[in-house]
Amino acid sequence: MEYFKSSLKSVLGAPPPESQPSGADTVERLVDRLQSSSLLDDRRDACRALKALSRTYRVEVGAQGMDALRQVLEMDRTDCEIIGLALDTLCNITNPETFDEEVNKHGLKNKIGEQFTEIFIKQLDSVGQILAFLEEFDFRVRWSALKLLTHLLANRPRDIQEIILVSPMGVSKLMDLLSDSREVIRNDALLLLIQLTKGNANIQKIVAFENAFDRIFEVIRQEGGAEGGIVVEDCLLLMLNLLRGNASNQNFFKEGSFIQRLTPMFQLPPETDDSPLSGWSPQKVSNVHCMVKVIRALVAPSGPAQATAACQRAMRACGLLQALCDILMASGVPADVLTETISAVAEVIRGNASNQEFLAGVMAPSTPPRPAIVVLLMSMVNEKQPFLLRCSVLYCFQCFLYKNELGQSQLVQTLLPQGNEAPSLTTGQLLCGGLFSSDSLSNWFSAVALSYALIDNVTQKEQLLRVLLATNIGKPPVTLMQQCVMLLQQGNKTQCKLGLLILLCRWTAQCPTAVKAFLGIDSSVAYLTALLSSQENNDDLQETLLQSMCALLIGLCVYFNDDTVPNYTKEKLCHLIENRIGLERFQDAIGGITRHEVYSRTLKHPQPSAKNPADLLLDHEFCRLLKNLEGIIVKSVLDGSSSHRNNDPISTLTPSESALVAQYKELIREQDVQIQSLNQVNVTLSKEKCDLEAQIHELQATVNHLKDQNLVLRAAQTNFSDEKQMMSTENHIDTTVREDLDKYKVIVKDLQQRLDDSIMKLKEYEHERSNQSKSMLESALKEKMDELEKLQKDQEDLLELLTDQESKIVSYKQKLIALGEKVESDESSGELDTDDQPESSN
Structure with a gap:
């Protein structure tokens, strides 16, 4: 101090x-x-x-x-x-x-x-x-x-x-x-x-094309890869910023073979027997987390389908998927790392048949060896496992069955009689065990996982109807659907019921056979209508969702009804809904799901996003099903219930129908506003187009004028037919030519300036308008530039002719002086003065 x-x-x-x-x-x-x-x-x-x-x-x-x-x-x-x-x-x-x-x-x-x-x-x-x-x-x-x-x-x-x-x-x-x-x-x-680079795609692209990925990988190598310190984490965070949501950089990363350079970072050294967690320092955990996020940024379901598929193929080819699976099956991996890795594997295989098949063949190093899928499902239905880990397994199973008809079929087959094959733990057995567990979360996980085998697959829906369960010794077996309905009616846990309703809704959608089986079960419809007809005002989210999903299930039974059950034909079900529930309450119940924030959150991403077990209520695929079918189901019920009424469209409108008409009117008003906005934009674009066309016409007129000037100059050149006439008119022609040439240069300079201005304006307009306008304007501009280049070439040719003419004039003057003729001096034209010449001899 x-x-x-x-x-x-x-x-x-x-x-x-x-x-x-x-x-x-x-x-x-x-x-x-x-x-x-x-x-x-x-x-x-x-x-x-x-x-x-x-x-x-x-x-x-x-x-x-x-x-x-x-x-x-x-x-x-x-x-x-x-x-x-x-x-x-x-x-x-x-x-x-x-x-x-x-x-x-x-x-x-x-x-x-x-x-x-x-x-x-x-x-x-x-x-x-x-x-x-x-x-x-x-x-x-x-x-x-x-x-x-x-x-x-x-x-x-x-x-x-x-x-x-x-x-x-x-x-x-x-x-x-x-x-x-x-x-x-x-x-x-x-x-x-x-x-x-946060939130700025343009800067992200520039940084990427400044060789960022090479430099980042070099720093990571210098710092020791996954075993390195916080600098490695910073490098990976920068890489993540450049890739997440940026399709251009993702493609550059793939085309630059950088995916292959990720693989060695996941090839972790083996753990020691005495201390399996010794190799997982907090910093290493953070590094691996970031590495996994980089992979997920490349194969996110929200990305372009073709780019995602290309990255998935590259990850399989370079051994990256194998390395991720090795981490899944390794011992001593921290739970949070395992959770993120499972989610990464899920997105690497999602919708890719080859990668899905690869995961199906991965075996866990257990005694006896079991498929990795089975080991994962064992974790999902185990209530002692961390909640987020169980969610990630469900997500992985969803991605494994996504557009995978073979995998869906194999799952359903494990629930059917297997003949004399040696008994072994299967995916179907695990899911059934979880479905009947005392843990409501296991019930929900298992029901939803089983529903994935039925997505867009009517064959497996019908096959699943054949599944029989031996519930009590000495009593005949019951079907899986009967058991699900029984659990739905007798259960006292709302989360379990929601999972069962998700399964039943998926099962009956697009499958009249499943609808027939459901309607044939005693008290199945009565239970749903009793629950919906209750007039209790319950603000509990789970109870509200329960009523909404019951309404959806009844609606599915109406829309996909083939009228093969006499007591529950389409028309009778519609009348039942109208009399016991009420059309307005029914419509409000179905729409009640979409009004909740949990619906919009679940619909955004395939992966479960709940942070607590009690918040896990809806599934992404179920929300997609509801979004696609809600409108047509409501219309089917309304049409069926009003078929016996007067056909006058105005007098028969119910309050719910009026509300629907009001919604359409509001939609039409919004579309009118959009149309007006687009019309204004169109007027602006048309005006700018007219202005540019006027400039092009003006340039065309200038070019035509220059062509005329060029013809005059060429005509003047051809008039010099003999030497005498050329000498007598040299001063006049020379002055005229030079004046015209000066004018020509001024005109060309002005034209060039105007062309430059037009080019600048056109460039700005290309940045702002469509590709079609761009190509038209570029074509017009190219024509003008070609004409300008032609005129400039003509000018150069003309200048060469004038230079040659001047040389001849000077030569002729010298000859005249040598012959004793008097020739006037013209300094401006560069001619020789007679005073500078020697006297000629006779």
Whole structure:
């Protein structure tokens, strides 16, 4: 502290003891000295003192000294020491964190750094100047500039992203820092790029094409791969930013064979027998988490189907899928790593028959060996396993059966009699065991998993009707559907009932045979109608969903009814709904599912998103089924119930139908607004098109005029038929030609300028309009450019002719002078004067 005081005294001079200056006064004197001193050493000392004060007196230094610091960056850029001090001072001023020194002073944490950032970037070239200092190799300058840029980005991310995006070579300068041999600069550059690439697809593309993936993999290699420290995690976070949701970068990653470079990172060393978890440090767990997220970004279900399929094939070919499966079957893997890896395997195989077949053939290293799918399902129906792990297994099973008719068939076959084959634990047995478990979550998981075998597969729905269960010794077996209905009626756990209803809705959808079987079970319809006809107002979400799904199941039995059950034909079911439930209540019950937030959340992504077991109520595939069938089911019930009424469309409208008509009217109004908006856009585009066409016509007229001028010049050239006539009219022709040539040059120059302007306007219009307009305008522009090039070529030919003509004129004059003829001098045409010629002899 004494050293600091002595430094201030040396810079400011020692004030009298009775008049110690305030902080603001000290800052003001330092800023004045920084601006007015002519000696670099004095300015450097003042800048050093300001840096020391910028933490305690941040507001004063920022308010009074920012312009002076900018001046230093501009005027003293060749001195690395003062530039480093100025940048460090700006770093303190714009720091997004609050210093301990100023907490005591201001009493509250504030956004001083953000406010000073806003002031700093108002001067347009400020950020560009900082980017320029990144090219300086001196550590004091480069690191300070990097820290300042990081603070600016943290305070005003969108503004800084846009500034860097339009700055020449701005991203390139940042990418070069990854090759800096000084680790602190390289690591800070990684953190800056992570923030810079968040939520900006254009910057992500530029960074990727600046060889980012190669550089990232090189840093990961230097740091030890998955076993490395936090720098590896930073590299993977940057890679994740570049890939997530960016189809262009994903394709570049695949085409650049970078997927293959991920495989060695998942080939983890074997664990020791005495301490199987010794190889899983917290940092390694974080690294593997990020690695798995990178894989999932490449094969996310929301991505383009073709790109996702290509990445899936590449992952299988390079051994990455095998490496992921090895982690699944390894012992000692932390539960959270295992959970993420299962989800990654799910998305690598989703909808890919070859990869699904590969997973079906993976065997767990157990005694006896069991298929990996069986081992996973054992974890799913085990209530002692972590909830998120069980959810990830369900997701993996869903992806395994997604568009996999063979897998669906094999699952159903395990529930049918197997002949004399040796007994073994199968997927079907596990799911049935979970279906009848005392754990409601296992019931839900098993019912939903079993429903995946029935998606878009009527054959397996009919096959599943053949499944018989021996529930009680000495009593005849019951069908699986009868057992499900019995559990639905006798169960007291709502989550279990919701799972059973999901299975029954999937089973009966698009399958009249299953509908017939369901309607043939005693009290099946009575239970549903009794539950729906209850007038209790229950605000419980689970009970509301239960009633809604019962209404959906009845609606499915109406729509897919083939009228083979006499007591429950389509018409009778509609009348039952109208009399016992009420059409309006029925319609409101079905629509009640889609009004809940849990429905919209579940519909967004195939993977279960619940964080707690009690929140797991709906399934993604069921929500898709409801979305597709809700409208036609309601219409079918309404049409069936009103078939016996008057056919007048207005007089027979029920309140529910009126509400439906109102919905359509609102939809039509929204479409009218959209049409009006599109019409306005069309008018604007048409006007711009007319303006561009007018410019093209004007250019065409100019080109035609130049063609006429060219013909005149050519005609004048052909008129020089003999030497005498050429000599007698040389002055007139020469002057006319030169005047026309000058006019021609002016016209060509004007035409070129107008063409350049038109090109600029056309380029802007290509950026804004459709590809069809773009091709038309480019074609027109190309024609004009071709004509211009032709005219320029004609001009060059004409100039050559004129040059040749002048040479001949000079030669003829010399001959005339030699013959004693008097020839007038014409300096403007470069002709010889007779006074300069020797007298001719007779």
